[in-house]
Amino acid sequence: MEDNFEPKIIGFLCNWCTYAGADLAGTSRIQYPPSIVPIRVMCSSRVDPLFVLTAFLRGADAVLVAGCHPGDCHYQDGNYYTRRRFACLKKIFDSLGLESDRIRLSWISASEGPRFAKVITEYTETTKKLGPNSTKKEIFL
């Protein structure tokens, strides 16, 4: 593994909680690795498993789906559905022998700027240990 490997993490962030949390981390000037590429979605349940899969197969080193804490969803229960869907996808990754550590589901609220920074730092470290995603090298996928 190269020492200077900087992972690229695609983040699907819910508009009402995590995206605002990311914003708070920024305005509070908390430092965190520049590895995350945020994509704003209106709710974490908007994330079709295909989105995660696309990012993964097109060479993202990790994919993060993040939304409001259970019970806090702006749309009442969107994130509960996300959790079930995500559990399915994770199981599919495991059963096919793909690295399921490269996908992650986190709950980060709008007031949790420091937690956002912590999650990203942590996840960047874990991904660094995993090394670059092998899908990157696969040309004929």
Place this chain on the structure above:
Amino acid sequence: MSKVLKINKSAEDGVRELLKFLLESGKVKEVFTLKKINSNNVVSYSLITRAEMIKDAVPLFPLMPANAGKLLSSLTLKNPLSEPIAVVVKPCELRAFVELVKIKQGSLENFLFISSTCPGVYPLDMEVNGDLSKKLLEYWDTVKKGKIIPDIRPTCNGCEHFLPYTADMVVSLIGKNTDKECEIFLTTNKGEKFAEGIGKLVEGELETQEIESLRNERKIEKKKLFDEIKIEKFGLSGLIETFGKCIGCHGCSHICPICYCILCTFESCTHELEPSAYESEIEKKGGMRIPPNTVFYHIGRLAHIGISCVGCGMCTDVCPVNIPISTIFLKVSEEVQDVFNYIPGKNIEEEIPLVKYDKEELTEVED
């Protein structure tokens, strides 16, 4: 214990007699069953309204030209049936239909479901190359013995759900003397009502020793099937190797009873690549596979239908390049279904896990 209708004819003749009775007595308007279209064992699903045409019906023929779940859904997609229809289907077809009804792609109203303790079906190839006719004797012989039938679909080999869950009438085949007698179990009140007046009923138990031992045999067979392919060891390279053969015909999704979208996302413009996209892709990666994204398509389809897959085996049957799709899908789907303790098509009252939730659950996938 349930009521049993005994007819002193071969199993197939007995079912034909039942169907004829249902049509003649006006209890059902139509019969949906497999029917011969010529003398060479070529069969297709058909709707029969005239009692005299029942003689061409082959309700227990060991072939699945299409998963009937999908066909029944197309009959009832817009409106429920206005008059009763008797349908003779295999257990996995019934399960597929129940799954489709759950996602509002059909209606169970006015259906009389007749199914059987299913010995399995042969791959479609065998009908095409004519080998099936030679196999029939062996088939019914092995059914009598209650053993696994050689050369049936791989997923049938490892199928544990061969006892129908929601049928109104169940024809008992496995371990029975199917040449001489036909035992039809009336498993619901509806089934009993429709059979009224056809003959004397006795009491009987559907679950027999033979069925239990076949189930165990099939469990072992299923494990063998999974061990052979080693799906959990696939990883990216295994997936590319397996699905690299895929020619992108999407036959597996067209034939799949659970894939119900009228416009599949994989065939929509969302996943269509414009010429410029090819160029940028080549520039970025230095080459690409054409047709692109076959691995993505198969994993994506798993993510969409895995929770409801009944493992009928149609997909493997239609694959022109012999990818063992149904084995892979069955294995992965079962693991997904196990997360929610869900058996697709078992109970119409039970919703699909993805449309409901518990507030406290699955803490291991979140943080």
